[in-house]
Amino acid sequence: xxxELFEFKRPGYYGPYGGAFVPEILRTTIxxxxxxxxxxxxxxxxxxQYVDVMQSYSCRPTPISYxxxxxxxxxxxxxxxxREDLNHTGAHKANNVMxxxxxxxxxxxxxxxxxxxxxxxGVATATMAARMGLECTIYMGAVDVERQRPNVFWMEQLGAExxxxxxxxxxxxxxxxxxxxxxxxxxxNTHYVMGTVCGPHPFPQMVTYFQSIIGKESYQQxxxxxxxxxxxxxxxxxxxxxxxxxxxxxxxxxxIELIGVEAGGKGIETxxxxxxxxxGQLGVAQGxxxxxxxxxxxxxxxxxxxxxxxxxxxIGPILSYLHDQKRVRFESATDEEVVEAAKMLIRQExxxxxxxxxxAFAAVIREAPxxxxxxxxxxxxxxxxxxxxxxxxxxxxxxxxxxxxxxxxQQL
Amino acid sequence: MExxxxxxxxxxxxxxxxxxERLQQKKILLMTHAVVGYPSLQxxxxxxxxxxxxxxxxxxxxxPFTEPSADGxxxxxxxxxxxxxxxxxxxxxxxxxxxxxxxDFPIFxxxxxxxxxxxxxxxxxxxxxxxxxxxxxxxxxxVEEYGDLFTYSKAAELHPILLCAPTNTQQRLQEIAxxxxxxxxxxxxxxxxxxxxxxxxxxxxxxxxxxxxxxLPIALGxxxxxxxxxxxxxxxxxxxxxxxxxxRSWLEKGKEGYxxxxxxxxxxxxxx
Numbered sequence: 130x131x132x133e134l135f136e137f138k139r140p141g142y143y144g145p146y147g148g149a150f151v152p153e154i155l156r157t158t159i160x161x162x163x164x165x166x167x168x169x170x171x172x173x174x175x176x177x178q179y180v181d182v183m184q185s186y187s188c189r190p191t192p193i194s195y196x197x198x199x200x201x202x203x204x205x206x207x208x209x210x211x212r213e214d215l216n217h218t219g220a221h222k223a224n225n226v227m228x229x230x231x232x233x234x235x236x237x238x239x240x241x242x243x244x245x246x247x248x249x250x251g252v253a254t255a256t257m258a259a260r261m262g263l264e265c266t267i268y269m270g271a272v273d274v275e276r277q278r279p280n281v282f283w284m285e286q287l288g289a290e291x292x293x294x295x296x297x298x299x300x301x302x303x304x305x306x307x308x309x310x311x312x313x314x315x316x317x318n319t320h321y322v323m324g325t326v327c328g329p330h331p332f333p334q335m336v337t338y339f340q341s342i343i344g345k346e347s348y349q350q351x352x353x354x355x356x357x358x359x360x361x362x363x364x365x366x367x368x369x370x371x372x373x374x375x376x377x378x379x380x381x382x383x384x385i386e387l388i389g390v391e392a393g394g395k396g397i398e399t400x401x402x403x404x405x406x407x408x409g410q411l412g413v414a415q416g417x418x419x420x421x422x423x424x425x426x427x428x429x430x431x432x433x434x435x436x437x438x439x440x441x442x443x444i445g446p447i448l449s450y451l452h453d454q455k456r457v458r459f460e461s462a463t464d465e466e467v468v469e470a471a472k473m474l475i476r477q478e479x480x481x482x483x484x485x486x487x488x489a490f491a492a493v494i495r496e497a498p499x500x501x502x503x504x505x506x507x508x509x510x511x512x513x514x515x516x517x518x519x520x521x522x523x524x525x526x527x528x529x530x531x532x533x534x535x536x537x538x539q540q541l
Numbered sequence: 542m543e544x545x546x547x548x549x550x551x552x553x554x555x556x557x558x559x560x561x562e563r564l565q566q567k568k569i570l571l572m573t574h575a576v577v578g579y580p581s582l583q584x585x586x587x588x589x590x591x592x593x594x595x596x597x598x599x600x601x602x603x604x605p606f607t608e609p610s611a612d613g614x615x616x617x618x619x620x621x622x623x624x625x626x627x628x629x630x631x632x633x634x635x636x637x638x639x640x641x642x643x644x645d646f647p648i649f650x651x652x653x654x655x656x657x658x659x660x661x662x663x664x665x666x667x668x669x670x671x672x673x674x675x676x677x678x679x680x681x682x683x684v685e686e687y688g689d690l691f692t693y694s695k696a697a698e699l700h701p702i703l704l705c706a707p708t709n710t711q712q713r714l715q716e717i718a719x720x721x722x723x724x725x726x727x728x729x730x731x732x733x734x735x736x737x738x739x740x741x742x743x744x745x746x747x748x749x750x751x752x753x754x755x756x757l758p759i760a761l762g763x764x765x766x767x768x769x770x771x772x773x774x775x776x777x778x779x780x781x782x783x784x785x786x787x788x789r790s791w792l793e794k795g796k797e798g799y800x801x802x803x804x805x806x807x808x809x810x811x812x813x
Binding site for chain 2: 148152154155156157158296302306310314315316410411412415416421426429
């Protein structure tokens, strides 16, 4: 199955999902990018070069930690955690941007653009651009600019121009639209660093390729640490890049259950969520065909999640396919469960998770107690939570933090 | 599936004939645009009446969508506001029907693919036919993805108007031209709707490349705003498309300004 995903029956399609629905103005650019990626993919020197960059610049291989306290407290399966939070810039996003950065160099372009939700992909792209000497523009929904101010600060310090997008719902999908509009005018010297396994072909495949480093490492590390492979693998799913990245290596081990956790927001029944597998319908937008949260007439709906990185209408076409094949089970976690999960991980294990990644933990907390003691869980901790200090402090209602903010404001 | 006639249908002939006949008096035809529901349905109606009086030749009515990815700032706002004004699918088709019954020019639906996909290829073609539309324009649907949309369009006597761009390879232009119908919608430059285009050698070269692969009438759009832009296209294209610039006039100068702008455009369609 792993192999199947990279050998198309119909170019760019995973079952009925995927494709490249772009205006003609971008067609040649998309074709050129596909060729550049295919050449790199076929070049035996490219993957080692990529791994070398990730080892010397981004702490790879990231470790796997055994979460002894959490395992004991939940009283079920043993829980292991892949530490993508220890990547440079604090999330798995670094894998994808450094990989695409190498491609940009191969293609000889001088400028990169990217969308960002939580800001992690924006920071990672700005970092890559600074390192590789590229101009950089980041599109970010105005709502996300508000809730992820620390990341905006760092992107600007890294030399990127951050454009707050006020169209539509002013979140991730609108940032993608705006980045596509920029690209439609600038493609000659500009590469669009899509941050997730969505958008037109070749992005889902290319981003999966770079993120597959997570699963490749995990597979070996788990064998070394536990003498076998995990029974369950959990990952949060926004667009789906950290999930696809960790799942890929385990796809062909049919006894391993793969679980993707979507944003349940304020609860599926409230309609304020981002669970495409529970409320989504097949559609075509943002350059690809997949399940979208949309109304009966095909207008995209508002989504909600406490985690900006999961607050998105669509889901990677590979995941839609794996869902149909019943290879990946999808769950959701509410904002409330997620904050509780984050608090638990912080206290029990001394690990501060991103609110996005905490979705995966919320499902683990629910399911681990029902599993046997000899069973093993692997959960992808896709990013660290420092960026969420305002949101987490807010959710926890920390009085000292509020006082600190008041004092800071008075000093201005 | 319905029986599809082997010969070109009456409407297909009609559009081709219509364009040829109008070109007897004019050097170039004018296609204009309105986003249904923005600023309001009443305003749209006034626009259409003004178009008819001024002598506009073809009209596109945009079915608003939440993700108008090929549109620039002004139309993005128009799509968003139209939806906020509560425009739904039924409102759109009711307006289309009223318009095709009241006015002489052929009217095309312009939208994005998702509303079409969700409605279903067959259903939307039947609905468009019922509403009197002459065809449709979907800038985010590549030619290889039309599938049975071509079949149902033919059955419903609709023209799928395909777009091509100066960045297309000659081979791609040929693929598009082969499948196109009615006229070929040539995107004048990179970027999205609304920004200015200089009709220079680049555009000339692009139009010449399109002419090589297609016998369809050629329409040029994206960034045309004034009479001089239309003048510059005499002998190079059969149809000039003006969208954002006219909406801007309506918003900034009201109905009279819009009327004056349309008149200026139409005057420049005639030989000097």
